[in-house]
Amino acid sequence: MRWTVDRTVLDLPRWGSVVEDPGPTPWVVVDVEDTPIEPVRRYLVEFTARGNRAGSVRSYAYALLRWWRWLGVREVSWACVTSADVRDYALWLGAATKPGAALRTVSLATAGTVNPITRKAYLDDRYQPRTVRHAMAVLRGFYEFWADLGEGPVVNPVQPAHRGRANLHHNPMEPFRAEGRFRYNPVVPKRRPRTLSDEQWRDVFAALRSHRDRALLALGVSNGARAGELLGLRGVDIDWGEQLVRVIRKGTRAEQWLPASAEAFVWLRLYLADVGPLGPNEAIWRTVRRRDRGTGLAQQPLSYDALRAVFRRVNVALGTNWSMHDLRHTAALRMSRDSNLTLRDVQVILGHADIDTTASIYLFEEDAEVARRVLAHLEQRAAPTLKPPTLARGYNPADMAVLFDGSTP
Structure with a gap:
């Protein structure tokens, strides 16, 4: 019907x-x-x-x-x-x-x-x-x-936006047409990554209640690892001597060692001293006072929902709506604007498969900086133009041009 x-x-x-x-x-x-x-x-x-x-x-x-x-x-x-x-x-x-x-x-x-x-x-x-x-x-x-399998509708009801095979008669002088878009896909607004300023990061850090939360967020803001990647850390994934942590990448499931700041390792050491000894294959992040089913209080691995609860407490205290992914954007933007790092370095640390993904997200001009330069341009245009004084009688214009590097008053 x-x-x-x-x-x-x-x-x-x-x-x-x-x-x-x-x-x-x-x-x-x-x-x-x-x-x-x-x-x-x-x-x-x-x-x-x-x-x-x-x-x-x-x-x-x-x-x-x-x-x-x-x-x-x-x-x-x-x-x-x-x-x-x-x-x-x-x-x-x-x-x-x-x-x-x-x-x-x-x-x-x-x-x-x-x-x-x-x-x-x-x-x-x-x-x-x-x-x-x-x-x-x-x-x-x-x-x-x-x-x-020869079942279901004869024609796939989800049709591509363009009929026929994409780029079938592609002109080499024109860019390739995007593939994979479906006919009824809505347009996704392109948004710039929201990042924390140094002052905002200090406010977030000051609102945290435990060494565990300080260590976890300090790791995230120093290397841009995703929340799920950090939550999977075990004892064997910490290299204290080289100041590295090993994560399992979200898409490829590949292992990768990522550097982290000395501050993050200090908070990690303080947190582990509070928790007590953990086995090399045990999850590092624990919820210390979570009530287990019928057995009273027990330690449990920290879940993604519990991490979101950490941010909810911070956001209520500060009147914000930050998330763990904002720390990833913050770390990426800091690295992309460091002259000592190449865009390829940033791509590897973030785990992007394509360097164009890194460039399209993090290589942009800040609106405030662009506005500052344009305002300076407008002020310069609005300033009155001073008419240069004329040469006094007896001076040779050619000599003045040599003296003033080609320009005469």
Whole structure:
């Protein structure tokens, strides 16, 4: 049955869920009877077999759960979807309100506004353009998988923005056309990285409550490692003599030793002295006073949600909305503006696969600096031009030109 009402006005039911699974894929999508949805399960098995991380599998599972809920309201079979259905879905994502586990309370007044200190926008309850693009990419891969098996729609309903093969008749005198963009992808606004000034970093550091938090954030601001990479540190990943830490890179899962500041290692030493001895393969970052199930207080590895709680406390105290990723941007911008480091050095430390990614994000002129130079230019233009005095009688203009380096008053 096709809709005859506005396709953007729709509330999806809380149908199905994403659960962990001991089988070949770490996550599966189940229906209201906790039965795995077979088309999704088979695709996630394939997706896992291609070497994707558990976090990526979980992200794809939630995107497909949302798609299945939408199809259920539309009363359209997943195997009969057309490009028009994908268009309507993209329109709905652009206008819908995300379901929340609980209503906003404290953040109700700030949702969708811009913080006056950090100049960062608070998230609202709408699906962001990147979420819509991710949803389109998930559906594209899902239907490609079933098309290869000869099932599902004959034509992939998620069509590319350009018909035919990209750059098929490319003119070598023109730049290559971007590939991989889908027809209903929204435009993602290009934003400059938000960084902390030295004064702002000192305020954040002063608001931290423990040596653990000081050590963790000092590492992040000194080498730009991602939060997940730092949270995975073990005892064997610390090289005290060379002042290095070993992380597992987010995308490639490759090991890489990163330098860190002497200050970060001082706070790390103080933190480990408080925690006590840890095994070489034990996680370094611990929550010391977390209540375990039925066994009282126990140490637990620090999770990403617990790290976010650290920033929530800091942000409440300072009236800001900083995040761990802002420390990565801060470290990258500091390194990119150091004349002793090349852009290639910054790329390696950040773990970017392409140096163009590093350049496109961090090589830019500060708005304040550009504005200062333009204001100086305008002031110079507005200054009255003084008419040079004429030569007194008896002076030779040619001699004056030699004296004043080619210019005569």
